[in-house]
Amino acid sequence: MPSRALPSPSPANQPSSTTLISPPLTLAAVGLSLFFTLSLCFCKSTRKRRSSAAVISSSTPPQKPPLREFTYSSLRSATASFSPENKLGQGGFGSVFRGTLPHPSPVVAVKVMDSGSLQGEREFQNELFFAGKLDSPRVVSVIGFSRDRKRRRLALVYEMMDNGNLQDALLHRKAPELMEWERRFLVAVDIAKGIEDLHGLDPPVIHGDLKPSNVLLDRGFNAKIADFGLARLKSDQVAVTVGPGSDEVTVTEVRLGSNDVESVVTSASVCDESVNFGFTDQSPVSVCKVVESPETLQVPMTSPETLQVPVTSPETLQVTMTSPETLEVPMTSPETAGSVSVSPEMEVKRNGKEMEDKEGNGGGGGGKVKDYVTQWIGSEVRKESEWVAETSGAAMKKKSRNRLEWWLSLDEEDKEKKKKKSRRMVREWWKDEYRKELAKRVNKKKEKKKKKKTLESEFHSDDVSSSNSITSSSIDWWLERLSGGEQLRARRKTSGDSAKSCGGVSSTPSMRGTMCYVAPECCVLVSGRRPLDVTGPASEIIQRANLMSWARKLARRGRLGDLVDEKLQCVDQEQAVLCIKVALQCLQRSPVSRPSMKDVLGMLTGAMSPPELPREFSPSPQSQFPFKTRRKQRR
Numbered sequence: 001m002p003s004r005a006l007p008s009p010s011p012a013n014q015p016s017s018t019t020l021i022s023p024p025l026t027l028a029a030v031g032l033s034l035f036f037t038l039s040l041c042f043c044k045s046t047r048k049r050r051s052s053a054a055v056i057s058s059s060t061p062p063q064k065p066p067l068r069e070f071t072y073s074s075l076r077s078a079t080a081s082f083s084p085e086n087k088l089g090q091g092g093f094g095s096v097f098r099g100t101l102p103h104p105s106p107v108v109a110v111k112v113m114d115s116g117s118l119q120g121e122r123e124f125q126n127e128l129f130f131a132g133k134l135d136s137p138r139v140v141s142v143i144g145f146s147r148d149r150k151r152r153r154l155a156l157v158y159e160m161m162d163n164g165n166l167q168d169a170l171l172h173r174k175a176p177e178l179m180e181w182e183r184r185f186l187v188a189v190d191i192a193k194g195i196e197d198l199h200g201l202d203p204p205v206i207h208g209d210l211k212p213s214n215v216l217l218d219r220g221f222n223a224k225i226a227d228f229g230l231a232r233l234k235s236d237q238v239a240v241t242v243g244p245g246s247d248e249v250t251v252t253e254v255r256l257g258s259n260d261v262e263s264v265v266t267s268a269s270v271c272d273e274s275v276n277f278g279f280t281d282q283s284p285v286s287v288c289k290v291v292e293s294p295e296t297l298q299v300p301m302t303s304p305e306t307l308q309v310p311v312t313s314p315e316t317l318q319v320t321m322t323s324p325e326t327l328e329v330p331m332t333s334p335e336t337a338g339s340v341s342v343s344p345e346m347e348v349k350r351n352g353k354e355m356e357d358k359e360g361n362g363g364g365g366g367g368k369v370k371d372y373v374t375q376w377i378g379s380e381v382r383k384e385s386e387w388v389a390e391t392s393g394a395a396m397k398k399k400s401r402n403r404l405e406w407w408l409s410l411d412e413e414d415k416e417k418k419k420k421k422s423r424r425m426v427r428e429w430w431k432d433e434y435r436k437e438l439a440k441r442v443n444k445k446k447e448k449k450k451k452k453k454t455l456e457s458e459f460h461s462d463d464v465s466s467s468n469s470i471t472s473s474s475i476d477w478w479l480e481r482l483s484g485g486e487q488l489r490a491r492r493k494t495s496g497d498s499a500k501s502c503g504g505v506s507s508t509p510s511m512r513g514t515m516c517y518v519a520p521e522c523c524v525l526v527s528g529r530r531p532l533d534v535t536g537p538a539s540e541i542i543q544r545a546n547l548m549s550w551a552r553k554l555a556r557r558g559r560l561g562d563l564v565d566e567k568l569q570c571v572d573q574e575q576a577v578l579c580i581k582v583a584l585q586c587l588q589r590s591p592v593s594r595p596s597m598k599d600v601l602g603m604l605t606g607a608m609s610p611p612e613l614p615r616e617f618s619p620s621p622q623s624q625f626p627f628k629t630r631r632k633q634r635r
């Protein structure tokens with residue numbers, strides 16, 4: 001009798017074993033396995049979906065809460081009618097007040113732009129533009145804005161930074177919290193991170209006005225970068241257009257050497273024509289970025305003696321000035337001409353800031369130049385369209401007919417008198433303008449020379465003898481520049497402004513573009529001194545007045561540690577010297593030798609090896625004389 005085969009553990013025997021399992025069990029097993037396979041597939045697919053969603057969400061920028069528009073009266077009541085007790089500070093183009101709003105952001109800082117200031121308006125638009133672009137924890141965020149067309153008032157609402165600006169905290173208030181080295185070092189790192197964030201954007205954002213008073217400290221003394229009124233997008237050639245009449249801000253980037261024109265629409269959907277206060281149909285931002293250099297705006301001015309103006313009668317005198325772009329500024333009489341900002345060239349030159357803006361952005365269409373000039377001349381002059389309408393066809397004919405009739409109605413004596421009077425007036429007016437222009441040019445030249453001399457002697461002076469040559473007048477000049485004295489005086493004259501809080505006066509217009517403006521922040525932080533400081537014993541003033549010169553001298557003597565603020569507690573000498581070295585790296589004369597912000601951050605945080613002292617600051621700089629090299633070679 002054949003014995004019953006035992007089920008073997010080997011897989012080969014499994015088929016025989018399955019034959020022993022009943023059909024319902026088989027069905028259940030198949031169902032179970034199917035269920036597992038399906039659920040496995042489902043899990044995999046959802047995981048895939050989730051990861052792709054993560055990729056998408058990481059590639060799309062995080063959504064910023066939209067900017068809020070406040071009514072001017074709500075801001076007025078939030079700041080107790082902009083009361084002086086609520087004043088936090090005074091900037092170049094407006095005052096900043098503490099405000100209390102209803103939920104969700106109860107305490108805010110409200111910056112009210114000076115009314116009627118074109119530059120203030122431009123900064124307002126720039127701030128709004130960048131507010132839509134920037135979303136960094138190291139940038140002071142803009143909560144909203146207000147624009148009151150009737151009162152010509154613009155205001156920006158920022159998050160409140162309880163500990164004010166770094167300059168006040170370091171130099172005036174001497175915040176005890178910043179007397180600890182660790183906190184001060186963290187401020188330096190915060191600033192570097194903030195700038196790195198800006199430079200890391202695409203296209204990179206250039207702040208253009210970085211200084212201790214534009215670094216604000218929150219309740220926990222975390223530093224954030226503020227004031228983007230002068231900020232720019234970096235690219236080969238950029239035109240930023242805040243479209244009037246549209247609610248979008250368009251950035252048109254034109255890459256040099258290619259025909260590509262990229263248009264990016266940002267999320268700052270806040271600007272419309274009402275922001276422009278009826279200056280022109282071009283926003284100041286767009287205009288300043290695309291017009292040609294001021295040199296191309298030169299209006300040919302002939303001397304008054306040789307000036308030929310066709311005169312019919314003083315009432316109907318028309319002076320037509322022709323710029324290379326055929327700019328035409330209509331004037332009805334010499335009296336009006338006197339009151340109008342006549343020559344676009346003069347008006348452009350009046351404000352160095354505008355010139356700088358334009359210089360930085362060459363190229364552009366000729367048509368825009370006309371807009372730019374019209375904008376500058378502003379509401380004083382009728383719009384081009386009106387002018388065209390008035391001067392066209394029937395209107396012109398009617399005008400000249402009236403004029404002719406009036407002229408014919410005069411008797412000969414009257415005619416002669418009127419002619420003489422008008423000639424005299426025109427001649428005088430032109431003489432006056434000519435003299436003014438000449439004087440302006442001479443003054444400008446003088447100032448340029450003086451500035452160059454002072455900069456050379458003070459900034460490049462490395463040995464004691466040359467530093468002794470810092471005269472009191474040059475120090476005065478520096479102080480004047482640093483404190484923005486000229487601007488302040490001018491502002492006081494016009495608006496009767498009070499001085500800025502804690503003695504800090506906006507230094508932007510005077511400091512921008514000067515050598516000292518490169519990157520003294522790190523040295524200011526470590527030393528607790530202003531870039532130019534004439535306090536302390538007289539013997540030290542000459543040595544230490546110019547922080548950068550002093551740092552340079554100390555570096556050459558190998559005594560950088562002397563620069564560290566004596567009042568600082570628990571100083572990590574190594575870290576302090578590292579900060580100074582990084583600052584000196586940033587202050588090298590050649591821009592290409594200066595490190596990128598990424599490198600600066602790397603050096604400060606230890607992610608990169610610490611920097612060497614730049615050659616120009618080394619204790620024994622190599623001689624530049626060829627004969628010495630030859631002598632060395634012979635030896």
Ligand SMILES: Nc1ncnc2c1ncn2[C@@H]1O[C@H](COP(=O)(O)OP(=O)(O)OP(=O)(O)O)[C@@H](O)[C@H]1O
Pocket residue numbers: 088089090091092093094095096109111140158159160161162164165168209213214216226227505506507508509
């Ligand atoms: N969000 C804020 N929180 C607290 N204080 C602020 C805030 N914004 C500005 N301030 C204070 O108001 C002052 C003036 O600021 P503002 O940005 O108008 O001028 P500035 O940067 O000093 O000068 P400029 O306009 O010439 O750059 C600042 O120095 C700061 O003390």
